[in-house]
Amino acid sequence: MRLLTLFIWSFFLMTFSSANAQNSDPENTLNMQLKDGTVVIKLMPDVAPNHVARIKELTRKGFYDGVKFHRVIDGFMAQTGDPTGTGTGGSDLPNLKAEFNPTNFGRGVVGMARTNDPNSANSQFFICFEDCSFLNNQYTVWGQVTSGMEFVDKIKRGEPPVDPDVIVKMTVAADQATDGAKAAAQ
Numbered sequence: 001m002r003l004l005t006l007f008i009w010s011f012f013l014m015t016f017s018s019a020n021a022q023n024s025d026p027e028n029t030l031n032m033q034l035k036d037g038t039v040v041i042k043l044m045p046d047v048a049p050n051h052v053a054r055i056k057e058l059t060r061k062g063f064y065d066g067v068k069f070h071r072v073i074d075g076f077m078a079q080t081g082d083p084t085g086t087g088t089g090g091s092d093l094p095n096l097k098a099e100f101n102p103t104n105f106g107r108g109v110v111g112m113a114r115t116n117d118p119n120s121a122n123s124q125f126f127i128c129f130e131d132c133s134f135l136n137n138q139y140t141v142w143g144q145v146t147s148g149m150e151f152v153d154k155i156k157r158g159e160p161p162v163d164p165d166v167i168v169k170m171t172v173a174a175d176q177a178t179d180g181a182k183a184a185a186q
Contacts (some may be wrong), residue, residue: 025042029042030171031171033170034165036154038148038151039127039149044103044142047103047141047142048101048140048142050096050099051140055125055143058093059170067085068164069166070086072157072165074129076128078126083123090124094122101140104131108128108146110125111126111141112139113126114139
């Protein structure tokens with residue numbers, strides 16, 4: 001009985017600690033609403049500060065809301081962030097210099113798309129379905145899916161998909177907390 005109690009208590013602590021760590025920095029957490037559910041992305045300002053700043057800036061402007069997943073390759077990744085839906089567009093902001101870092105492109109890692117020019121990232125990004133370590137040190141990693149990867153897995157495949165899925169809405173978690181506090185005060 002004592003062993004069972006210890007096991008249950010340990011499980012509770014690990015679960016609580018994991019949930020707390022996941023949501024400990026709402027300023028560096030994105031909530032991306034897809035048709036099937038919410039994907040939570042932990043941002044990595046310590047390894048890609050300029051890319052994280054750009055993603056948050058565009059998110060706060062509502063840039064990603066309604067944007068299509070225009071390139072979705074089974075076993076590889078789902079790409080979005082082009083307001084034209086063609087894979088050739090971006091924001092009206094200047095391109096970013098590469099911030100290559102040692103983070104591995106594993107399942108759920110979020111990286112910035114670019115052209116052949118390493119310093120051409122702008123607004124497009126992709127989420128890896130599986131290990132994509134062959135991209136290491138060639139693209140900038142700026143985030144990691146911490147929950148909702150099962151919803152990313154459901155995005156329709158194609159280059160482009162026949163009936164592409166979209167980002168319903170993307171928000172910075174800190175802004176949702178602020179909006180909730182404002183609504184409660186009214």
